[in-house]
Amino acid sequence: MSRLLYRLGRAAAVRPWRFIVVWLALVAAMAGLAGVAGGALHDNYTLAGTGSQQATDLLQDRFPALSGADARVVVHAKSGTVDQPKLAAASGELRKLPHVSEVDPPQVGKGGATALVTVRYSVPVTDLTPKETLDLLRSATKNLDAAGYQVEFGGQVPENVTAPGGVAEAVGIVAALVILLLAFGSVVAAGLPLIVALAGLGVGVSGITLLAAFTDVATTAPTLATMVGLGVGIDYALFVLTRHREGLAQGLDVPESVGRAIATAGLSVLFAGFTVLLALCGLVLSRIPVFMTMGFTTGLVVAATVLSAVTLLPAVLGLAGRRVLRRRDRAAGATIHVESPRVRRWAGHVGRHPWPWLLAAGVLMLTLAAPALGMRTWPSDASSEPTSNTVRQAYDLVAEGFGEGANGPLIVAVDLTKTDQSVLPGLRERLASTDGVTAVSPPQLSPDRDAAVIMVTPEYGPQDERVTGLVDRIRAHALPGGTEITGLTAVYVDLSRMLSDRLWPVIGAVVATSFIMLMIVFRSLLAPLKAAVMNLLSIGAAYGVLTAVFQWGWGAGLLGLPHSVPVSSFILLLMFAVLFGVSMDYEVFLLSRVREEWLLHGDARGSVTGGLAATGRVITSAALIMVAVFLGFAADPGLVIKQMGVGLAVAVALDATLVRLVLVPATMSLLGKANWWLPRPLARILPDIDLHGGTQAVTAEREPEPSRA
Template sequence: MSRLLYRLGRAAALRPWRFIVAWVLVVGAVGGVAAVAGGDLHDDYRLAGTGSQRAADLLAERFPALSGADARVVVHKDGGRVDQDGVAAARERLAGLPHVSAVDPAVPSRDGATSLITVRYDVPVTDLAPGETLDRLRSATQGLAGSGHQVEFGGQVPENVTAPGGLAEAVGVVAALVILLLAFGSVVAAGLPLAVALAGLGAGVSGITVLAAFANVATTAPTLAVMTGLGVGIDYALFVLTRHREGLAEGLPVPEAAGRANATAGLSVLFAGFTVLLALCGLVLSRIPVFMTMGFATGIVVAATVASAVTLLPAVLGLAGRRVLRKRDRAEGAPIATESPRVRRWADHVGRHPWAWLLAALVLMLTLAAPALGMRTWPSDASSEPESNTVRKAYDLVAESYGAGANGPLLVAVDLRESPDTAGLRRDLAATPGIVQVAPPLLAPDRSAAVLVVTPAYGPQDERATGVVDRVRADVLPPGAEITGLTAAYVDLSRVLDERLWPVIGAVVATSFLMLMIVFRSLLAPLKAAAMNLLSIGAAYGVLTAVFQWGWGAGLLGLPHAVPVSSFILLLMFAVLFGVSMDYEVFLLSRVREEWLRTGDAHGSVSTGLAVTGRVISSAALIMVAVFLGFALDPGLVIKQMGVGLAVAVALDATVVRLVLVPATMALLGRANWWLPRPLARVLPVIDAHGAHGAGPAAPTAGSAPREPSRV
């Protein structure tokens, strides 16, 4: 593989326009297909086998009018009573809107100052254009707003409207450009990783649109994919660019330097990208469609950025020539620093005192992870939105006028062929602790099923609401009856995610360990890498709990109050972060093992590997942290929490893990770092992970594999 990458990189540098034009054609072709035949984004939250899903299926079959999306129009009059004639006129206009199947009778509050109108659609929310649909709701109720009423909107349709994007991406790109400029001192060198990453990102995002034509792709999938793809894409290009600059520092011609960089750092990029893809594939084990498509979508973007790093980047490096160096370094023979003396001194210091630094780092990481023991995961709702948002205003008005539980009514669907006694069921429901109201049953058109709307005493995010759902299921529901609605679906979703988290973790860790064992021909090195990545993830979970659930940073992030950690975060963040963290591990271990194979010095190889990669890993980590923190500005709570969690984990990974835990543990293990039992050594394939075979004819080790030092 390294020989192929060497030839590919050298050919691209010698004939750059061929590769650049090919990439322009590929990006244009994929973008054209996406524009012509691409699909729309759809959230598919089906939870097969759960009670809420069975109830939803019964509603879809027997109550088509209740099975689609809904919107709530909340009309309020400060210091007076709502004009019911105006409400009636608004109901008529609402009933005439596209896809509206029914408009429920307005429900006035006890003091008459608020009126609640529920609008029901005959299609799911993903089949509607939320922004356009919300505009139609506003137009239909314009008369009420014009007569001095406050009109706010809640429910599925308004809550599915997303704010315009682009700010998070722009912040990340600008921050990355500044960091690269400071690191390389060359505008050309700073711009190349960005340009290459954006090219891969463009192809990948268009690929997501094409995927949406064949599968339901979640509405947040492109944002997650862009967040991940932008970070790893810049990093991958940065790894190859740094190795290319080292080649130029050795006096190699530009094509030769590009070829060798592709054969070494490019090979590390391939392995790192494959590790990210393995981690994302773990989301398939969740068996939840929305998570599966998030993994596929992000995988498409990651694969595209890997391809751009090993094909497009060598081409633009060929065009740039020696302009990727600082002006003072461009003269032939000018000395160029390829390693950091400060990092080498630090690595030597940690290696001389490994136990002290190991224990200190472990205490820090475990302290940061401790809050995660009390983490409460729960999907976000309108109460987490800023107070200026109409869905938050609607939520607060409903809670104030009708009670907190009115924001999350429960729907009890009953198959009357199995349980015909709806009167008795209604009495039992009304007598259940935590339920304040049970509406009369609504009968299906064929009178084979009924649905009862139940108002709990607690809002959807209240921990006590889970107990209400559990009591109803355990003590009240007869055969043929199931409970659904926002709160019941939240209960099922949280439990399903908790149950499937551990299989995903196990599969991702096991497959990554196996791949690293094959690549580095070591048992302890990949085991240590997996343990350290789990430490980083645990610390990130702990910080998320403190910032969001404890509310330590909620206000700074634009949240009105403390909120639970989103149920989506544990699975998504683990899959993305485990793969991203392995990027640095692969890049660092590749250089350390390269030195180990060359010198046989277990301790010196760690210091050299850290010294050579320290600057690039620090720059890459800073870029990724900046990109992820930019996404903390996203209005969506899931993306906001993902951005904060990933930024914290990457920062810890590049500092505490790479600069303390790695040198400390490798110093303690010594030659055992590269120990592999002989039976495994005989059966595992030999992979040239360091580019020795592909480094070109001028390479000192060309034509022969490196001799592996004796093992302990």
């Protein structure tokens, strides 16, 4: 593989425009296809096998008017009460809107100052254009607004309106450019990783749009894929570029240096990217469509950035020549220091005193992870939005006028082909007497009288910890056969439980596959085991910080949140898959260099010191870029992306400092030669992958081609 990559890299450096033109054509073609044949994004939250999904399926079959999306128009009189004729006129205008199947009679809250009008659509929210639909709702209620009433909007449609994107990406790109410029001292060297990463990102995001034409793709998938793809894309290009600069420092001509960089660092990029893909594939085990598409789409972008790093990057490096070096280094031919003397001294110090540093770093990581023991995961709702948002204001007005539970009513769906209609009065009485229920509506029969629904208003809001017990009590004691419960709160209960149940299989699969891959690459048992343990430590610490920042509220205000919120149910699975893959990136680059030193000198402790000294500066720069990119996404208005940004930034920062600079040198110094122990039976059957010595074998194949200075 390294021989093939050497030839590819050298050929791209010698004939750069051929590769650049191909990439320009690929980016343009993918963008054009996405614009012409791309599909729309759709969230698919099907929870197969759950009670809420059974009830939803029954509604779709027997109550079409209740099975689509909904919007809530909340009208509040700043003084006095809401005028009923004006409400009726607005309801008439709402009935005329596209896809509206029914408008419920207005409900008036206590005191008459607040009224609630529920608008029901004949299609799911994923079939609507939320921003356009919200604008139509505003147009239909403009007379109420003109009359001086406060009109706010809640429900599925308004809550699906996303704020314009682009700010987070711009923040991350600018920060990455500044870090690269400081690290390399050359505008050309700073710009190349960004150009290559953006090319891969463009192809990958266009691929997501094309994929959406054939299957459901979650609305947050492109943002998540961009966040991860931008970070790893810049990092992959950075690792190759650094190895190329080392080659130039050793006196190699440009094509030879590029060829060797692709054969070594490029091969590491391939395996690092493959590790990320393996981790993302673990999301398939969640068996929840929205998570599966997030894994596929993010993997698509990662694969595109890997391809750009090993094909486009060598071409632009060949075109740039020696301009990737500082001007004074090019002019004077000065020695380029690729090693970090400070990191070498530090690694040597930790290697000589491993136990104190191992214990200190381990205790600190476990302390940071401790809050995760009390983590509560729950999907976000409108109460987590800023107070300036219309859905948050609608939530507060409903809570004030009708009670917290009115923001998350439960829908009891009764299949009258399995249960006699005579049970409905008794069912309503049992529901009304259930602890935690404030109101129960009369049963409503379907058009064919083969099903019924009963609306239940809880005492608690959708995010209250007590709603789980309420849903369990209703299911255990109130429901006859052929009856199930759905609605926002019931779906939240089922989703949280399903994600908790699927977390451990995903963790097991991701850790096991990553361990096997690293064992094959590095021909060792203990090195991959150490890597897995270290990654789990950094992920646990990130979970703990997330709990403190969001659930305890230590950083909620700084992040634009009105109050403390639970950690989103989506975070545990998503963050684990992404973080394990990203952390393994650094492990592959570091261990490949340490093993290279070990094979050259056979000095167990010295190889760790030398590997860290050679990679310390580039891994630190890469980590800083990752942290900057992820923190940029912490400004995203979506709570899931915001929490992902914070969690990923914390984990990468810990991984590049405590893990790489303390735990790794300490443990590897203690293990010594055992780091590279592999039982002979395994050694005979495992493939031998040359991750670091390929250039020695291919140098003899150099063709006498002119260098490009």
